[in-house]
Amino acid sequence: LWALLGVVGIQLYLLLDCTDGEIARWNGSESAVGVYLDRLGHYLVESAIPIAVGLRLSGWEADGWLVLGMATAIAILMSKSETDLVDMARHQSGMPKMQDTARTMRPKGLAAGRRLAALLPFHRIVHAVEASLILGVAIVADRIGDTDAWTQGVLIALAVAAIVTALLHLVSVLSSTRLTAL
DSSP, X not given: OHHHHHHHHHHHHHHHHHHHHHHHHHHTOXXXXXXXXXXXXXXXXXXXXXXXXXXXXXXXXXSXXXXXXXXXXXXXXXXXXXXXXXXXXXXHTTOOOOXXXXXXXXXXXXXXXXXXXXXXXXXXXXXXXXXXXXXXXXXXXXHHHTSSHHHHHHHHHHHHHHHHHHHHHHHHHHHBSTTTOO
16 A cells, blocks of 8 residues: 555655756746756655665565666666766856757767667656556556565566666766767
């Protein structure tokens, strides 16, 4: 029951998150504080999900499921930080704000890989909307089958997707013109 309430709570959080941003844009009251709090909320919620799953699977004991949940959270935070660090690095170096054209990949093979990844958006599984809905289904399946196998499988999938995404995103940032284009 608590796990399903968590799923509903995350969906409610996301609804409110979308609503406050739209209201701020409509009112013209967007601010750096609002952007900061919005990103902080995303960082916290998306990294808390695999930790909560690890805690649920471990029975609140320090075991492999908890470690996997924490490692997944670190990979999610790493991927999100890689995006924000581009802007910070450009600012700290005195460079102007990055233009959309700066996302161009230098090696053409990597550019083709990026286009393929866009067709297979496996990275979406770690986002709060998708992760919470998939986990909701897994939790129900586990209760019906009196097992934790579905939830364990989802946590493993989250871990793989988060780690692969963080690594590929790092390669993407370093091989693009994001840190060099004026």
